[in-house]
Every structure is written in C-alpha cells, then in structure tokens.
Amino acid sequence: MELMMQTDSLPRARFWWLSFIHNLWVPIIVVGLICISRHFEFADRPGPYVMHVAMIAAINIILAVSLQLINGVSGQFSLGHAGFMAVGAYLAGYATYIFAPWNFDPNADYPDPRQLFANPGGTLACFVALAVVAVIACGLIAGLFLLIRQTRKIFSALPLILISLLIAWVVIDARAAADSQTVPAGCIWSRGAIGLVNLYGGILQHSQPASLWLSALLPDSWHKPATLIVAIMGGGIAAAAAALIVGIPTLRLRGDYLAIATLGFAEIIRNIIVTIPALGAATGLSVNVYATKPSPADHIFEAFYISPWIFGAAAVTYILVRRLARSSIGKAIRTVRDDEIAAAAMGIDPTHHRVIAFVTGAFFAGVAGALYVHLDGYLNTNSFSFMRSIEIVVMVTLGGMESLAGAAIAAVALTTIPELLDNAGHFFPAALTSQAHWLADNRFVVYALLVLLIMIARAKLKGAFWKSSRRTPRPIGQK
Amino acid sequence: MSLLEISHISIEFGGLKALADFNFTLDRCELAGLIGPNGAGKTTAFNIVTGVYCPTNGTIRLDGRQIEGHSPVSVNHAGIARTFQNIRLFQNLTVLDNVAVGFHRSAEHGFFDALFRTPKYFRQEQSARDGAMDLLETFGLAGNARALAGSLPYGHQRRLEIARALATKPKILMLDEPAAGMNPHEKTELMELIHSIRDKFQIGIWLIEHDMKLVMSICQRITVLDHGETIAVGSPREIQDNDKVIEAYLGKAEA
Numbered sequence: 001m002e003l004m005m006q007t008d009s010l011p012r013a014r015f016w017w018l019s020f021i022h023n024l025w026v027p028i029i030v031v032g033l034i035c036i037s038r039h040f041e042f043a044d045r046p047g048p049y050v051m052h053v054a055m056i057a058a059i060n061i062i063l064a065v066s067l068q069l070i071n072g073v074s075g076q077f078s079l080g081h082a083g084f085m086a087v088g089a090y091l092a093g094y095a096t097y098i099f100a101p102w103n104f105d106p107n108a109d110y111p112d113p114r115q116l117f118a119n120p121g122g123t124l125a126c127f128v129a130l131a132v133v134a135v136i137a138c139g140l141i142a143g144l145f146l147l148i149r150q151t152r153k154i155f156s157a158l159p160l161i162l163i164s165l166l167i168a169w170v171v172i173d174a175r176a177a178a179d180s181q182t183v184p185a186g187c188i189w190s191r192g193a194i195g196l197v198n199l200y201g202g203i204l205q206h207s208q209p210a211s212l213w214l215s216a217l218l219p220d221s222w223h224k225p226a227t228l229i230v231a232i233m234g235g236g237i238a239a240a241a242a243a244l245i246v247g248i249p250t251l252r253l254r255g256d257y258l259a260i261a262t263l264g265f266a267e268i269i270r271n272i273i274v275t276i277p278a279l280g281a282a283t284g285l286s287v288n289v290y291a292t293k294p295s296p297a298d299h300i301f302e303a304f305y306i307s308p309w310i311f312g313a314a315a316v317t318y319i320l321v322r323r324l325a326r327s328s329i330g331k332a333i334r335t336v337r338d339d340e341i342a343a344a345a346m347g348i349d350p351t352h353h354r355v356i357a358f359v360t361g362a363f364f365a366g367v368a369g370a371l372y373v374h375l376d377g378y379l380n381t382n383s384f385s386f387m388r389s390i391e392i393v394v395m396v397t398l399g400g401m402e403s404l405a406g407a408a409i410a411a412v413a414l415t416t417i418p419e420l421l422d423n424a425g426h427f428f429p430a431a432l433t434s435q436a437h438w439l440a441d442n443r444f445v446v447y448a449l450l451v452l453l454i455m456i457a458r459a460k461l462k463g464a465f466w467k468s469s470r471r472t473p474r475p476i477g478q479k
Numbered sequence: 480m481s482l483l484e485i486s487h488i489s490i491e492f493g494g495l496k497a498l499a500d501f502n503f504t505l506d507r508c509e510l511a512g513l514i515g516p517n518g519a520g521k522t523t524a525f526n527i528v529t530g531v532y533c534p535t536n537g538t539i540r541l542d543g544r545q546i547e548g549h550s551p552v553s554v555n556h557a558g559i560a561r562t563f564q565n566i567r568l569f570q571n572l573t574v575l576d577n578v579a580v581g582f583h584r585s586a587e588h589g590f591f592d593a594l595f596r597t598p599k600y601f602r603q604e605q606s607a608r609d610g611a612m613d614l615l616e617t618f619g620l621a622g623n624a625r626a627l628a629g630s631l632p633y634g635h636q637r638r639l640e641i642a643r644a645l646a647t648k649p650k651i652l653m654l655d656e657p658a659a660g661m662n663p664h665e666k667t668e669l670m671e672l673i674h675s676i677r678d679k680f681q682i683g684i685w686l687i688e689h690d691m692k693l694v695m696s697i698c699q700r701i702t703v704l705d706h707g708e709t710i711a712v713g714s715p716r717e718i719q720d721n722d723k724v725i726e727a728y729l730g731k732a733e734a
Contacts, residue, residue, distance in 0.1 A: 346580060
C-alpha cells in the first residue's frame with residue numbers, strides 16, 4: 001500500500017490501527033484456505049489427483065516466490081534452491097518419521113498410525129539436538145579458520161598453506177579411520193566427528209522425558225498440527241542456517257560465479273545425503289504421511305491432512321515475501337542490486353542485505369521441502385537435482401524479474417501444463433494426444449526455448465510488461 | 480579541533496603515486512573546494528576519505544575518531560556522505576525511495592517488524608517518507624516523487640543525488656563535480672542550492688569542481704592538486720594569483 005499521508009506527526013494509536021488493519025486479512029485468508037481445502041478433500045470432485053497437482057503447484061509457488069526474492073529482488077543468481085529444499089525436506093521428514101510417533105519403536109516396520117505425528121516435543125528435541133551439534137561444529141571450524149587467518153601477519157601465504165595442510169590432514173585422518181575396524185587414537189578429526197554424533201544421540205536420549213512432558217502439555221487435538229508446525233519451522237530454519245553457512249563465503253561472488261557456487265553447494269548437499277544411512281542414503285527415505293481421506297465426522301484438527309497446510313503456507317509465504325520486498329529492507333536490498341557502491345556510500349551494508357535476501361529465500365525453500373516430504377512421503381536425492389533448481393529458475397524467469405505475482409502464476413502454469421499434456425486424451429482429439437505426450441516428456445526443451453524467447457523479447461521490449469515496478473510513467477525529459 | 484582532519488595521506492597503486500602527503504581540514508559550516516587538472520588525484524582523495532580505498536600512509540579523523548581504512552558503510556555511519564562524478568542513482572527506484580533508503584538503518588529497521596507489519600514498522604516507514612519528502616521539497620523535486628529516478632532530466636538527477644546523500648544526516652557532504660554537464664542557468668541554481676544546504680543543515684561541504692566560476696564564487700578555501708601533489712592552499716583570490724596553479728593549468732610560460 002502506497003501511503004501518501006500528511007507530514008504532520010500522527011498519534012501513536014494511528015500506527016497500531018494501521019498494523020491491525022494490515023494483519024487482519026492474513027488469518028482470514030488462511031482460515032478461508034483451510035475451509036476451501038477441507039471442502040475439496042471431503043468432496044468427490046475434483047478428486048485426489050487434481051488435489052495432488054494443486055498441492056504440488058502450491059509448493060512450487062513457495063519455491064518460485066522465495067527464489068524471486070533472491071534472484072529478482074536482490075539480483076543474485078542462485079541455482080541452489082533445490083539444495084535448500086532438500087535440507088528442509090530431509091530434516092523435517094526424518095524428524096517426524098523417527099521422533100514424532102508417541103513412544104516410538106525403532107524396530108517396528110510400520111508404526112501404529114494412531115501414534116503418528118503425536119509427539120511435537122520429540123520433533124523439537126531432534127531439531128534442538130541438531131542445532132547444538134551444528135553450532136559446536138561450525139564454531140570450532142570458524143574459530144580454527146579465524147586463527148589460521150591471523151597467521152597472515154607472519155607471512156602472507158601462510159594461511160593458504162595451513163588450510164591446504166589441514167584439509168590433507170582431515171582426508172588422511174578420515175581414510176585411516178575408515179580403513180581400520182576401531183578408530184585409532186591418532187585420528188582426532190574422526191574421533192571429534194564421532195563425538196559430535198554421540199552428543200547428538202545423547203541429547204536426544206536424555207531429552208526424551210522432557211519432550212514427552214512437553215507434548216503432554218498440549219491438548220490431544222493439537223499434537224498433530226503442532227508436530228507439523230515444528231517440522232516446517234525446523235526444516236525452514238535448517239535451510240536458512242545452511243544458506244548462512246554457504247552465503248558468507250559465496251555471496252562475495254557475482255553473477256555467474258555465484259550461480260556456479262550455489263549449484264555446487266546443491267550438489268554437495270545431495271551427495272552428503274546419499275552417504276547418510278539415517279536419511280535413507282541412495283534408496284531414499286520413506287516417511288509418514290497422512291494421505292488417508294478423513295471421515296466427515298472428524299474434528300478439523302484430528303482429521304489431519306496436509307492440503308490446508310500447503311495452501312496456507314503458500315499464501316503466508318507470498319504475503320511475507322511481498323511485505324519484505326516492499327519494506328525499507330526490500331528497498332535497501334534493491335539498491336544493493338542496482339548499484340552496490342552507491343548503496344555502500346549511503347550506509348547500506350551490501351553483504352548484510354544480500355545475506356538477508358539469501359537466507360530468507362532459503363528459509364522458505366526449506367518450508368517447501370518440509371511440506372513436500374509430508375505430501376509425497378518418499379524422498380530421493382534425484383528429486384532435488386540440478387534440473388529441479390532449473391525448473392524453479394524458469395518459473396522466476398517466466399514470471400518476470402521482481403514480480404512475485406508473475407512468479408506464482410508461472411509456478412502454477414508450469415506445474416499444471418505438463419499434467420494437462422500428460423492427460424491429453426481427456427481434452428484433445430485423439431490425433432493430437434501423442435504430440436501432447438511428447439511435449440510433456442520433453443518439457444525441458446520447451447522451457448529452454450521459452451527462456452530464450454523471453455530473453456530476446458525482453459531485450460526488445462525492455463520490460464514493457466514483465467516488470468511489475470514499472471507502473472509509474474516515464475515521461476519527464478531525456479534519458 | 481576541526482571536524483575533519485586529514486593528515487599526511489598518501490596512496491600508491493603499484494608504482495604510481497596517486498596522492499602524496501595530502502593534508503586537509505574542514506570545519507562545520509565550511510565550504511571548501513578541491514581543484515586540479517585531470518588525473519590530479521581529486522577523486523582518489525575523495526575515495527580514500529569515503530573508505531573506497533585504504534590509504535598507504537596517513538590518518539583521517541572525523542570528530543577525533545580515526546576513520547581511515549574503514550569500509551564505506553562505516554564511514555557513512557560516522558557522518559560522511561558523498562555524491563559521485565558519474566551519477567549513481569538507483570535507477571529502478573522512485574525518486575522518493577531513492578531518498579527514503581537513506582533513512583534506512585539496518586540496526587533499527589527490524590526484519591520481523593517488516594514481516595508482521597508492527598506499529599514500529601509503520602512509524603519508521605512514515606518517518607522515512609516524511610523526511611524524504613521534506614528533503615525533496617527543499618530540492619524542488621517533490622513534484623516528481625513518484626517518478627523513477629532514471630526518468631528525471633540530468634540536472635534533476637544531480638540534485639536528487641545530493642538530496643539522497645543528505646538523507647543519511649551527514650556531518651560532512653562531499654560533492655564530486657556536482658555541476659558537471661549542467662548549463663549555466665542550472666549552475667547558478669546549484670550554487671544557490673549548495674549555499675542554502677550549508678546554512679540549513681549546518682554541515683561542512685567539500686566539493687570537487689572544474690567550473691572555476693562556481694568554485695571561486697562559493698568556496699571559502701581551495702586546495703589545488705597536480706599529479707598527486709598539493710600545490711596550493713588558500714582563499715579563491717590567493718589561488719587565482721598563484722603561479723604554480725596557473726602553470727599546472729596552462730603550462731609554463733616561455734621565458
């Protein structure tokens with residue numbers, strides 16, 4: 001909302017009133033979405049297939065809008081969005097799979113469905129334990145690097161030499177530990193890593209009474225929603241933390257180099273996940289979902305189904321990203337994109353604002369991942385490949401730079417059109433069906449062509465209708 | 480003690496000594512000029528003071544605080560704002576937003592306030608917008624507040640850049656060739672504007688300018704640079720009569 005108010009000082013109550021008005025419609029939208037999705041879940045039409053496509057579209061809206069914040073508003077070119085989504089998906093899925101069942105029994109093949117998602121405290125404990133371990137590990141590594149950096153005062157190339165030696169030492173250490181049955185006493189790095197893993201297990205074990213007590217505090221009907229909220233927030237925060245760790249060294253890079261660095265990061269995430277047995281390694285992770293159709297008699301919280309959460313999260317993401325982009329923080333982020341030197345001379349810290357955009361975007365990618373895992377119930381690292389990142393980038397490009405609405409529309413279009421083409425038999429004459437199937441199978445060729453066409457058209461049109469912020473007339477004078 | 484004290488600053492790029500033993504002081508409400516032929520090191524001096532370059536030697540003090548080698552961001556927070564030789568506006572933002580971002584301080588503007596639109600958020604946005612509108616009115620740009628900065632005519636863009644710099648509430652304003660590319664009428668307006676800024680905001684102004692008429696008429700004190708060396712310091716009258724300055728600009732007279 002563009003306010004052009006009187007410049008005389010206004011009473012404080014005015015701002016409380018504005019704040020109230022601006023926030024009033026957020027719960028209205030969310031409750032509305034819950035009611036609509038509840039209606040369609042229970043109704044016979046449009047059926048589970050269409051609902052599933054709609055939910056995937058909503059997840060893609062979250063991804064596209066959050067990437068728009070990174071690529072469009074802040075002008076960085078990130079190709080690692082699928083990586084952040086993977087972080088959120090795997091951690092949230094693992095947390096609700098292992099820790100959310102009440103009194104979980106790790107040996108049971110199929111946990112009692114009534115107990116699924118019943119332990120928000122356990123899920124929280126999982127994320128807290130992860131955070132403690134991550135903070136200790138990152139603190140130690142960062143401290144070591146800062147210490148090594150200090151040695152440049154002695155000799156300018158010394159830090160580089162020391163870091164190379166350190167990496168070699170870690171590799172030799174890990175090899176030696178992997179080759180022997182028992183970890184030798186000399187392998188301090190491997191022992192440190194094992195110690196951290198043990199610390200994680202220890203925290204979980206000792207926090208179990210506390211987490212059960214915490215869960216018991218909530219009324220029964222709140223257990224499942226609370227678990228999902230903890231999982232979504234945990235997945236988002238984990239992705240944001242990953243973005244912070246990646247962002248600090250890579251956000252100094254520009255354009256293509258940042259794209260390569262983020263792409264590399266996404267691949268590293270995938271390859272790390274493949275090596276972790278707890279996350280299912282290469283076979284993938286099967287997690288608990290509530291895909292069963294609720295019976296009409298169920299209470300709105302007891303009948304736990306994912307669709308209102310996904311639609312609600314898409315709406316909330318859109319609103320929050322839009323608010324951020326329109327606030328003075330969003331404007332400061334845009335100044336850094338437009339002219340970094342001028343922004344710095346205005347006292348706007350370029351790195352700080354780039355990190356804000358990057359970390360916020362990654363947070364919502366983690367949220368999208370956390371929702372995705374509870375929708376499909378199965379995760380494989382192939383779902384988060386380079387092509388997934390590219391798909392999101394195409395949505396952002398089709399939507400137009402800086403346009404959140406455009407990105408959301410493109411996300412819906414690029415999700416539904418391939419599905420329509422796949423089911424072409426229902427819509428098109430039989431003669432066209434095979435062509436439609438071919439198009440759906442080769443959609444990445446079409447995406448590439450689309451992006452190419454847009455780039456050429458944009459160069460000619462110069463943002464005539466792609467740019468959302470170009471509503472203002474540009475009449476005055478030359479230039 | 481002066482507001483800004485630059486003592487014995489020098490900088491070398493490889494073997495090139497771009498600035499050697501440069502000294503300068505600026506007081507509150509003082510209007511000083513920095514002139515010299517092309518390549519004399521004027522913009523380099525500005526870039527060192529604003530933190531773009533780190534000087535090889537020397538100290539810079541603002542209000543007694545050392546600022547040499549600080550980042551441009553912290554130099555700005557310390558109280559120095561500048562404009563650029565070639566206009567560096569945020570072309571895709573409106574005129575109002577260009578100035579309003581000057582009021583943005585990341586330490587004060589809460590991230591979560593913006594997300595949840597708290598009363599504090601509205602208060603801050605309001606005060607930034609009010610402050611920006613006030614500045615635009617001072618600079619006669621209030622009518623174009625909603626236009627994109629890139630769409631303004633050249634003279635307006637120059638003025639907008641000064642307004643934007645003032646939005647950060649500086650103690651010292653550094654103008655790098657503010658009159659470049661302006662016609663004589665615009666230059667006269669600019670001269671009056673610079674005077675009124677100094678009187679209204681009570682700040683020190685230090686400017687680089689090639690237009691001698693403008694420099695001589697508004698600056699109280701002028702420093703002349705040539706090949707990185709300070710060749711003269713003094714009042715406009717002293718500078719006009721200085722042989723070294725005439726030599727630097729026009730070459731040595733044949734004996």
